[in-house]
Amino acid sequence: xxxxxxxxxxxxxxxxxxxxxxxxxxxxxxxxxxxxxxxxxxxxxxxxxxxxxxxxxxxxxxxxxxxxxxxxxxxxxxxxxxxxxxxxxxxxxxxxxxxxxxxxxxxxxxxxxxxxxxxxxxxxxxxxxxxxxxxxxxxxxxxxxxxxxxxxxxxxxxxxxxxxxxxxxxxxxxxxxxxxxxxxxxxxxxxxxxxxxxxxxxxxxxxxxxxxxxxxxxxxxxxxxxxxxxxxxxxxxxxxxxxxxxxxxxxxxxxxxxxxxxxxxxxxxxxxxxxxxxxxxxxxxxxxxxxxxxxxxxxxxxxxxxxxxxxxxxxxxxxxxxxxxxxxxxxxxxxxxxxxxxxxxxxxxxxxxxxxxxxxxxxxxxxxxxxxxxxxxxxxxxxxxxxxxxxxxxxxxxxxxxxxxxxxxxxxxxxxxxxxxxxxxxxxxxxxxxxxxxxxxxxxxxxxxxxxxxxxxxxxxxxxxxxxxxxxxxxxxxxxxxxxxxxxxxxxxxxxxxxx
Numbered sequence: 001x002x003x004x005x006x007x008x009x010x011x012x013x014x015x016x017x018x019x020x021x022x023x024x025x026x027x028x029x030x031x032x033x034x035x036x037x038x039x040x041x042x043x044x045x046x047x048x049x050x051x052x053x054x055x056x057x058x059x060x061x062x063x064x065x066x067x068x069x070x071x072x073x074x075x076x077x078x079x080x081x082x083x084x085x086x087x088x089x090x091x092x093x094x095x096x097x098x099x100x101x102x103x104x105x106x107x108x109x110x111x112x113x114x115x116x117x118x119x120x121x122x123x124x125x126x127x128x129x130x131x132x133x134x135x136x137x138x139x140x141x142x143x144x145x146x147x148x149x150x151x152x153x154x155x156x157x158x159x160x161x162x163x164x165x166x167x168x169x170x171x172x173x174x175x176x177x178x179x180x181x182x183x184x185x186x187x188x189x190x191x192x193x194x195x196x197x198x199x200x201x202x203x204x205x206x207x208x209x210x211x212x213x214x215x216x217x218x219x220x221x222x223x224x225x226x227x228x229x230x231x232x233x234x235x236x237x238x239x240x241x242x243x244x245x246x247x248x249x250x251x252x253x254x255x256x257x258x259x260x261x262x263x264x265x266x267x268x269x270x271x272x273x274x275x276x277x278x279x280x281x282x283x284x285x286x287x288x289x290x291x292x293x294x295x296x297x298x299x300x301x302x303x304x305x306x307x308x309x310x311x312x313x314x315x316x317x318x319x320x321x322x323x324x325x326x327x328x329x330x331x332x333x334x335x336x337x338x339x340x341x342x343x344x345x346x347x348x349x350x351x352x353x354x355x356x357x358x359x360x361x362x363x364x365x366x367x368x369x370x371x372x373x374x375x376x377x378x379x380x381x382x383x384x385x386x387x388x389x390x391x392x393x394x395x396x397x398x399x400x401x402x403x404x405x406x407x408x409x410x411x412x413x414x415x416x417x418x419x420x421x422x423x424x425x426x427x428x429x430x431x432x433x434x435x436x437x438x439x440x441x442x443x444x445x446x447x448x449x450x451x452x453x454x455x456x457x458x459x460x461x462x463x464x465x466x467x468x469x470x471x472x473x474x475x476x477x478x479x480x481x482x483x484x485x486x487x488x489x490x491x492x493x494x495x496x497x498x499x500x
Contacts, residue, residue, distance in 0.1 A: 029065065030064060032057075032059075032064055032065075032379055032380060033057070033064050033065040035379055036055070036057060036064070036065055036372075036375065036376055036379060037065060037067060039372070039375050039379075039390065040053065040055060040067070040069055040372055041069065042394070043368060043371060043372060043375075043390075043394055044069055044070055044368075046394045046395075046397075046398055047365045047368050047394065047397055047398055047401060048398075048401075049240075049246065049361055049364045049365045049401055049405075050070065050359050050360070050361040050365055050368050051070050051071050051072075051073070051074050051238055051246065051360055051361060052068070052069065052070035052071050052072050052073075052080040052084070052235050052359070052360045053068070053069045053070055053080065053357065053358065053359045053360075053368070053369070053372070054066075054067070054068050054069075054080055054082065054084055054086055054235075054267065054268040054271075054356075054357070054358045054359075055067045055068075055069070055268055055355075055356070055357050055358075055372060056082075056268040056269070056271045056272040056275060056354075056355070056356040057272075057353075057354070057355050057376050058272050058275040058276050058279060058347075058353070058354045058355075059352065059353055059380070060279065060280075060352045060353075061276060061279075061280060061283075061285070061286070063272040063276070066082040066268040066269050066272050067081075067082055067268060068080035068081035068082050068083075068084050068268060072084055072233050072234065072235040072236065072360065073235065073236040073248055073360075074238065074246055074247065074248065075247075075248060078233045080233075080235065082267060082268040082269045083220055083232060083267045083268075083269055084232065084233045084234070084235055084267060084268075085220070085222075085228040085229075085231075085232060085233065085234035085235065085265040085266065085267055086234075086235045086265065086266065086267070086341065086343065086358035086359075086360065087225070087234075087235070087237070087253050087264075087265050087338065087341045087343075088262075088264050088265070088266050088271075088336055088343040088345070088358060089262045089335075089336025089337055089338045089341060089342075089343050090186075090261060090262045090334060090335065090336035090337075090343075091264075091334045091335065091336040091343045091344075091345045092208075092260070092261065092262050092263050092264045092336070093138075093189055093261055093262075093320040093321075093334060094278075094298065094319075094320035094321055094334055094345070095208050095212050095213070095264060095320070096138075096189055096192075096193065096204060096207070096208055096260045096261070096320060097138045097189075097298055097318075097319035097320030097321075098211075098212050098290075098294070098295065098298055098319070098320065099204075099207045099208050099211045099212050100134060100138065100192060100193075100196070100207070100319075101294060101297060101298055101319055102211050102212075102290070102291075102294060103196075103207075103211075104134075105291055105294050108200070109134065109196075109199075110134075111133060111134045111135045111138075112133050112134075112135055113133060114129065114130050114131060114132065114133060115128075115129045115130075115132060115133065115134070115195065116129040116130045118199065119195050119198070119199050120198070120199055122165065122168055122195065122198055123165065123166055123167075123168045123169035124168040124169070124171055124191075124195070125169065125171060125172075128144055128171055128173070131179065132144065132179060134192055135302055135319070136179070136180075136188070137188035137189065137191055137192040138188060138189065138192060138319045138320065139182070139188075139302045139303045139317050139318065139319060140182050140183055140184050140185060140188055140303065140317055141179070141180050141181060141182055141183075141302070141303040141317075142179060142187075142188050142191075143173055143174050143177050143178050143179035143180065143181060143183075144171050144172065144173055144174060144179075144187065144188075144191070145171070145172055145173075145174050145185070145187055146167065146168070146170050146171040146172070146187050146190070146191060147170070147437075147438075147493070147494075147495075148167050148170050148437035148438050148439075149164055149167050149168075149170070149171075149187065149190050149191065149194065150185065150186050150187045150190055151438060151439075151493070152164070152167075152438075152439060152455075153186070153190050153257070153259035153260075153261070154186055154257055154259055154261065154262060154338075155257065155454075155455070155456075155457060155474070155475070156257075156438075156439050156454045156455030156456065156457060157254060157256030157257040157455045157456045158256075158439040158440070158454075158455040159256065161194075161197055161198075161203065164190075164194045165194060165197075165198050167437060168191070168194060168195070170437055171191065180303070181303075182303045182304065182305040182316075182317055184317075186259070186261035186262065187261075188261075189259075189260045189261035190259060190260060190261055192260070193207070193260040204223070204259070204260035204263070205223040205224070205258075205263075208223055208260075208264070209222075209223060215289045215290065216273055216274065216277055216284065216289060217273060217284070217289075218266070218270040218273055218274065219270070220232075220266065220267045220269060220270045221264055221265065221266040221267065221270045222264070222265055223258055223263050223264055223265075224255050224258070225253050225254060225255055225258060225265055226254075226255050228265040234265060235341070235358070235360040236248040236249065236252060236340075236360060237249040237251075237252060237338065237339050237340025237341035237360055237361070237362070238340045238360050238361045239339070239340045239361075239363055239476045239477060240363075240364060240405065240408060242412070244405065244408075244409060246361070248340075249339045249340040249476050250458070250459075250476065251339040251456070251457060251474070251475055251476055252339070253265075253338070253341075254456050256455070256456060257455075257456060262336060262338065266358070268356065268358070271345065271356035271358070272356070274345070274356070275345070275347055275354035275355070275356060276354075277289065277290070277295060278295060278299075278332070278347055278354065279347050279349065279352045279353075279354050280352070281293065281294075281295045281296045282294055282295040282296075297319070298318055298319040298320055298321060299318050299321055299323070299332050299349065300318050300323075301315065301316025301317060301318050301323040302316070302317070302318060302319070303316060303317050304316050305317060307324075309324075310367060310370055311326060311327075311370070311374060312324050312325065312326050312331060312333070312370075313325050318332075320334065321333065321334055322334055322335075326346075326348075326374070326377060327377075329348045329350065329351060329377070329381075330348060330349055330350055331346055331347075331348055332346065332347055332348075332349060333345065333346035333347070334346075335369075335370075337362045337366060338362075339362075339475055339476055340360065340361055340362055340363060340476065341358075341359070341360055341362060342358070342359045342360075342361070342362035342366045342369050343356070343357070343358045343359075343369070344356065344357040344358075344369040344370055344372075344373050346373060348377065351380070353376075353377065353380055355372075355373040355376045355377070357369040357370075357372050357373050363404075363476070363477050364401055364404050364405060364408075365397060365400075365401050367397055367400075368397065371390070371393055371394070371397065374390075374393075375390050378390075408477070415462050415463070415471070416462075418462070418463040418464070418465065419463060420463045421463060421464060421465065421466060421467050421468060421469060422468060422470070422484070423467070423468060426445050426448065426450060427445055429443055429450065429484055430443050430444055430445055431443055431488070431499040431500065432499065432500050433488075433489075433490050433497035433498060433499045433500075434497060434498060434499075434500060435495050435496065435497045435498075437495065438492070438493065438495045438497070439454060439455060440454070440497075441453070441454050441482075441490065441492060441497050442454075443490075446460065449461065450470060452470075452472050452474070452482065454474060454492075457474040457475070458474070459472045459473050459474050460472075461482070464481055466481070466483070468483060468484045468485065469481050469482065469483050469484070470482050470484075480492070480493070
């Protein structure tokens with residue numbers, strides 16, 4: 001079947017944002033819910049490059065609104081509602097951290113002793129095992145790196161428990177970020193859950209599902225995207241294709257690439273439950289689901305940082321949560337993005353107000369998720385110039401959208417005009433190249449083009465400016481280079497791969 005992509009400029013005209021499903025009866029919606037719904041509709045139409053969005057707002061112990069807007073996929077046109085699944089990417093970290101904190105509360109392990117005190121025999125270098133803790137790993141202050149584990153877990157999907165445990169030996173100290181200093185990565189979470197699985201026989205999926213999702217009653221949230229798709233509609237991440245038309249990203253998450261630092265699919269309805277649990281220290285619908293103080297303990301900063309991220313300031317990181325402020329209000333939050341998917345999860349503990357926004361476009365207008373959340377907070381705060389301010393914000397975002405799309409088109413045109421810098425016939429580069437730590441790269445020829453595959457990732461290579469190199473976007477719109485630096489050899493991500 002031939003599928004016709006929808007040009008971005010025509011999405012609004014096609015009426016894709018005329019549909020919204022509220023998770024409560026509209027006639028009984030509060031004034032806040034009606035205003036939030038109206039703004040979200042307007043924002044989707046004005047920005048016009050986000051196919052679908054799901055929203056949850058919680059005030060104290062009640063859901064103000066759970067809603068879906070637009071479509072989950074521009075090809076299938078399946079509408080988004082409050083039970084549509086969205087990949088929440090790095091917002092997963094708060095779930096993983098709570099599960100591990102729960103193990104500590106049960107005295108299965110200790111967050112604050114050296115790893116060597118409980119991990120048993122592993123391939124983790126002894127000097128690292130004897131000095132860093134689980135708190136270090138979960139708060140991004142460990143000062144260690146492990147590129148092969150992080151790459152396999154989130155990107156290629158070429159992994160098994162035995163392989164990941166063997167790759168613990170590749171953990172090294174960072175050359176730029178010493179122990180005790182904040183540096184955000186996925187590595188700490190991947191290391192923590194690999195070690196826990198080796199010691200206790202429970203992988204991260206079992207840990208999060210049994211110890212967090214089940215007691216929270218989050219029955220529409222899962223660590224298996226295959227299960228989410230069997231259960232209902234799951235939104236696809238979207239990117240602008242070669243002609244500028246919006247299309248599903250060719251890199252979608254699979255079960256193999258869902259991992260402890262970014263591995264859950266959730267819904268607006270379930271995220272409302274999650275927010276209420278966070279706001280009320282483990283209480284949902286008047287029932288205590290988690291021990292007193294456990295949930296709150298994950299919100300406390302254990303390492304400092306000083307970062308401005310859009311309208312937010314960040315001053316620290318706890319266990320799976322960024323700490324900071326939006327204006328004068330404390331904001332506990334975590335965002336996530338991957339290949340055309342975007343998640344915003346945040347709450348104000350003092351005001352007991354929380355917002356989750358999940359969108360299926362990120363690379364051109366990812367800030368839309370944050371803008372909807374900001375509107376919610378300012379609406380509840382009674383900002384006097386609310387509508388005028390956000391009309392201006394939408395105009396600025398639309399201008400940034402146009403600039404980004406123009407820049408993307410210009411960059412693609414410039415790359416298309418490049419001559420190839422390969423010195424040999426294309427077929428002489430064909431083969432499978434292996435690196436024990438990073439995996440296998442398959443190079444094939446398709447007509448006069450070269451295709452590169454690594455696990456679940458694949459792209460047609462483009463010419464690059466340096467001799468014997470090609471450019472690939474294994475992650476859409478993120479360029480990487482491959483150097484063929486000798487017969488039967490290539491270099492990718494600083495690692496040498498040798499042809500079989």
